[in-house]
Amino acid sequence: xxxxxxxxxxxxxxxxxxxxxxxxxxxxxxxxxxxxxxxxxxxxxxxxxxxxxxxxxxxxxxxxxxxxxxxxxxxxxxxxxxxxxxxxxxxxxxxxxxxxxxxxxxxxxxxxxxxxxxxxxxxxxxxxxxxxxxxxxxxxxxxxxxxxxxxxxxxxxxxxxxxxxxxxxxxxxxxxxxxxxxxxxxxxxxxxxxxxxxxxxxxxxxxxxxxxxxxxxxxxxxxxxxxxxxxxxxxxxxxxxxxxxxxxxxxxxxxxxxxxxxxxxxxxxxxxxxxxxxxxxxxxxxxxxxxxxxxxxxxxxxxxxxxxx
Amino acid sequence: xxxxxxxxxxxxxxxxxxxxxxxxxxxxxxxxxxxxxxxxxxxxxxxxxxxxxxxxxxxxxxxxxxxxxxxxxxxxxxxxxxxxxxxxxxxxxxxxxxxxxxxxxxxxxxxxxxxxxxxxxxxxxxxxxxxxxxxxxxxxxxxxxxxxxxxxxxxxxxxxxxxxxxxxxxxxxxxxxxxxxxxxxxxxxxxxxxxxxxxxxxxxxxxxxxxxxxxxxxxxxxxxxxxxxxxxxxxxxxxxxx
Numbered sequence: 245x246x247x248x249x250x251x252x253x254x255x256x257x258x259x260x261x262x263x264x265x266x267x268x269x270x271x272x273x274x275x276x277x278x279x280x281x282x283x284x285x286x287x288x289x290x291x292x293x294x295x296x297x298x299x300x301x302x303x304x305x306x307x308x309x310x311x312x313x314x315x316x317x318x319x320x321x322x323x324x325x326x327x328x329x330x331x332x333x334x335x336x337x338x339x340x341x342x343x344x345x346x347x348x349x350x351x352x353x354x355x356x357x358x359x360x361x362x363x364x365x366x367x368x369x370x371x372x373x374x375x376x377x378x379x380x381x382x383x384x385x386x387x388x389x390x391x392x393x394x395x396x397x398x399x400x401x402x403x404x405x406x407x408x409x410x411x412x413x414x415x416x417x418x419x420x421x422x423x424x425x426x427x428x429x430x431x432x433x434x435x436x437x438x439x440x441x442x443x444x445x446x447x448x449x450x451x452x453x454x455x456x457x458x459x460x461x462x463x464x465x466x467x468x469x470x471x472x473x474x475x476x477x478x479x480x481x482x483x484x485x486x487x488x489x490x491x492x493x494x495x496x497x498x499x500x501x502x503x504x505x506x507x508x509x510x511x512x513x514x515x516x517x518x519x520x521x522x523x524x525x526x527x528x529x530x531x532x533x534x535x536x537x538x539x540x541x542x543x544x545x546x547x548x549x550x551x552x553x
Numbered sequence: 554x555x556x557x558x559x560x561x562x563x564x565x566x567x568x569x570x571x572x573x574x575x576x577x578x579x580x581x582x583x584x585x586x587x588x589x590x591x592x593x594x595x596x597x598x599x600x601x602x603x604x605x606x607x608x609x610x611x612x613x614x615x616x617x618x619x620x621x622x623x624x625x626x627x628x629x630x631x632x633x634x635x636x637x638x639x640x641x642x643x644x645x646x647x648x649x650x651x652x653x654x655x656x657x658x659x660x661x662x663x664x665x666x667x668x669x670x671x672x673x674x675x676x677x678x679x680x681x682x683x684x685x686x687x688x689x690x691x692x693x694x695x696x697x698x699x700x701x702x703x704x705x706x707x708x709x710x711x712x713x714x715x716x717x718x719x720x721x722x723x724x725x726x727x728x729x730x731x732x733x734x735x736x737x738x739x740x741x742x743x744x745x746x747x748x749x750x751x752x753x754x755x756x757x758x759x760x761x762x763x764x765x766x767x768x769x770x771x772x773x774x775x776x777x778x779x780x781x782x783x784x785x786x787x788x789x790x791x792x793x794x795x
Contacts, residue, residue, distance in 0.1 A: 258794060265794055291794050299646055300794035316789040322649035329643040336639060337568030346561050350648040 256305035267455040279433045283452030289435035326397035332388025334376035341372040362394035438542040451545040479527035558658035575624035579674035582620030587681035625708035630728035634719030675701040710773035713780025720787040
């Protein structure tokens with residue numbers, strides 16, 4: 245962090261009818277960041293990405309991309325931004341290569357081999373002459389990915405780049421994302437589902453739920469929150485904290501929102517903790533062990549099972 | 554930028570069936586119109602009185618002009634509305650091009666297409682007349698050229714309105730529906746003086762040997778400019794929130 249934000253949203257809100265699409269979202273992605281945006285279906289990831297690149301119009305709040313206010317006036321930023329929509333479209337009537345080249349031509353890129361190189365990077369160079377309308381959903385996604393990276397952008401905004409891909413293709417895209425992020429230092433914001441493997445590459449993760457950005461974690465935070473721990477919801481958190489320290493000698497815990505205490509101890513100590521709290525007259529309304537995987541943490545955050553902070 | 558957009562647009566249209574459908578309607582319309590004119594004049598109106606769907610006063614302009622206008626409507630609706638149907642709006646709106654340029658480039662492509670189609674329709678008419686002309690009442694090449702030109706001008710003048718509908722209502726069919734509805738209204742109420750000045754009625758008026766009024770030309774220009782501004786505005790405010 246510390247570098248200027250390449251893309252940022254300030255207090256972004258949007259409703260459609262009675263549905264809240266985005267709810268007061270503030271987000272900033274600095275140069276060099278690999279920002280993974282996780283959340284369940286309908287959590288607002290796609291709407292947020294679209295607002296960030298200026299394709300969706302928020303009701304309130306503002307978005308900036310590469311220093312410009314996102315929207316129709318900021319069209320030039322797409323010379324430096326690659327965007328992969330959630331359902332990548334194809335240009336009908338063209339071959340796969342011509343499709344990529346058509347995008348390059350609009351971006352003013354005249355390098356003759358750029359299209360073929362992009363296809364090769366995503367592993368579909370064999371399909372170069374195939375008509376786009378005959379592509380499977382997997383290959384459409386890979387073509388979309390090729391289109392997003394073909395003009396060597398500085399910032400990639402990707403909506404679920406690995407969704408639905410088979411093992412080999414998924415691995416290839418994850419490797420490609422790692423290469424682009426680490427070796428070429430391309431800044432990325434990637435909407436993804438927890439199990440898609442993208443969060444393993446991320447330097448920062450944002451968790452969306454119900455249109456809100458409910459948690460943001462950097463690598464350190466992910467490691468910390470991902471550790472095995474016991475979560476306990478109690479009637480009197482200050483007294484409970486005292487009990488944990490004085491009776492059980494525990495110091496590695498955090499008092500969070502809504503009477504929740506997160507205690508970083510092995511799950512095997514759960515009954516000992518419960519007994520100590522109950523013995524002191526503290527009501528324990530929930531007691532859970534979290535196994536401590538990154539995926540597990542993010543899934544719990546996305547679904548609301550775990551408290552954001 | 555405009556040239557690059559035009560190239561991309563033409564590449565997209567080249568393998569589509571829509572230009573060929575439009576060509577079929579324009580050329581086919583001219584041919585069918587000539588055949589109908591030949592039947593009504595050569596065989597005689599009395600014998601045709603009993604035929605269904607063939608009015609006794611069926612003329613060249615009643616067939617060729619509406620079909621040509623329909624063809625231009627189809628092309629315009631397709632060019633501006635297909636992105637929404639194919640889900641390609643993302644592609645065009647996330648390209649480093651001004652949205653105004655997209656509208657202008659597409660308008661130019663359609664205008665050129667309309668002129669080419671008009672010429673093809675007029676050529677077919679001249680060829681058919683050489684074979685089937687039987688009456689001095691048949692419109693000659695000069696009148697059919699004027700009608701073809703009128704159709705083209707009317708189509709070009711009104712295409713931004715259709716383009717606006719395609720973007721505003723996100724698809725080919727709403728735009729086509731709006732265009733056809735306006736044409737029908739213009740034709741049904743064509744007997745009223747003011748309606749005759751509407752761009753949609755101009756081609757028929759020209760084909761029947763009339764002339765374009767100053768009001769008609771003014772309205773066409775106004776509709777073109779206003780429609781273009783509305784189309785640009787509609788494309789700038791497209792909201793793809795999900």
